[in-house]
Amino acid sequence: MTGIAPIPSYRSDHSEHWPSRHLLGSSLLRSPCLAKGEWRALEQAVTWSKRFDPHKDLISEAERADNLLIVVSGWAYRYTCASDGGRQLTALLVPGDIANLDMLLFEQVAYSVRTLTDITVVALPRKQALALVEEHPGIARTFTGLAMIENAIASKWMLSLGRRSAHARIAHLICELTIRLGIVGEADVAFPFPLRQEQIGDLLGLTNIHVNRTIQQMRGQGLIRLCDRTLTIPDVASLRGAAGFDPGYLNLHRHIDAAARPTADVA
Amino acid sequence: MTGIAPIPSYRSDHSEHWPSRHLLGSSLLRSPCLAKGEWRALEQAVTWSKRFDPHKDLISEAERADNLLIVVSGWAYRYTCASDGGRQLTALLVPGDIANLDMLLFEQVAYSVRTLTDITVVALPRKQALALVEEHPGIARTFTGLAMIENAIASKWMLSLGRRSAHARIAHLICELTIRLGIVGEADVAFPFPLRQEQIGDLLGLTNIHVNRTIQQMRGQGLIRLCDRTLTIPDVASLRGAAGFDPGYLNLHRHIDAAARPTADVA
DNA sequence: CGAATATTTGAGGCCTATCAAAGTGAGTGG
């Protein structure tokens, strides 16, 4: 327990951006290859649903867990630490993401997962998940697809970390999030943004101090506004320009023959 | 065609490090979940095997391809470019890797793949691959596992790009490669190393000039020697120390119940 | 051998890190 109080704006009363769902919410696994019956099978395999405080480790490095953890509402992140103490976020987890997908096949993971906001998470026992994967091709394909999308996102992060300026890194991160959170609109888009500047730094390979200075500049340029944990984008197009952002890589609507999957048991 | 001739030391006469195989070589898919019958099914689904020159694009961004390309011998890499022209390698492909695994499920990819050495590649049509995945759980699990291992490697790359010094980045890259190539030994390990300094830079988020200076320093410290496209590691332990390297993340022998998979049709 | 490609060297400068400290805001307890 870090003892840090939850951030009010991420409680369930702000449902417009990530509506809390009872169990497996509708957009939870955004995969188009899930037949309705498969989706129900998934839902029934879940053993528990739990709330966690912000800034609390859900999974610690080298820990063995027997559950896949699916984020239903709230944010979390994966991170790893270098031997000199430096920290790097390797994934941002928003509703619908699986915190430890690779625990489906591997005994240990080389990262930790920490909550960012008040969050509710659902547990899918590994054994059940393996059984589901064996029995339902759509579920198998969904998990595989999730791993591949994670890869695509990681590739773009690598491009940011390796070759983009602090400005472009921040801009790109924000653009990515608008897509992943399903935020639409061209002007004055606003949404809750729980990341601290230090966490942004650990995500983008910068120091919190430099993040601060860069954000101030971007504010001055009218690219973003960020106060009270709310991020607003006055002009999406110019932010994308600053980021060199093209949403294609997220493969949102590009699943191969999504419609060709057997959807026999549509409820 | 870049017109650059193949590097002699990567021809088949140097089989001690990546023995060229006829079709799908033994270590091709190193997955322990492949039953022998499944492995044979994979092999039979392959349509062609082809040689390519070094420095040639196998896959171009936004190109649609209908084949998964499996590396049998030689090296290649995935890369993406930023809008300002900067380039970032996002994966290094060695024998056994699949160049475009995500084309199994997605129509387009957001990267290009370029050969690094003389290379031979095998093609697995997407349709066949999807059929195999549907029919053979072990193949499905193998592909999923490959995606997850790619993720684990990408996570470590992010840590390098974001938080490690040029020294540690180079050291870590080399340590990773020794494991992935199956190179063993503690002292005076040597193996062919086709990466140019500029490519190392594009991989590690550095300029070729800085890579050069750093490598010279590391040479001076006795950490590595690199000449004639051959890399030798005088002392593996101290290189790992400089890198903060722990091989665990590659999940080499950690597959869940590898033995529990149905191996009924063992030839 | 000559053209093209890599590696190496040098000088100068910018981006970002580091160190230090003040300002801000929310929650706590008296």
Place this chain on the structure above:
DNA sequence: CCACTCACTTTGATAGGCCTCAAATATTCG
């Protein structure tokens, strides 16, 4: 209700790692 604390944000000054530009040397290959 107000001091108090803790965490986060902001500001300043300094420095260092890495980049940029430029050119010489070495290597590869036709």
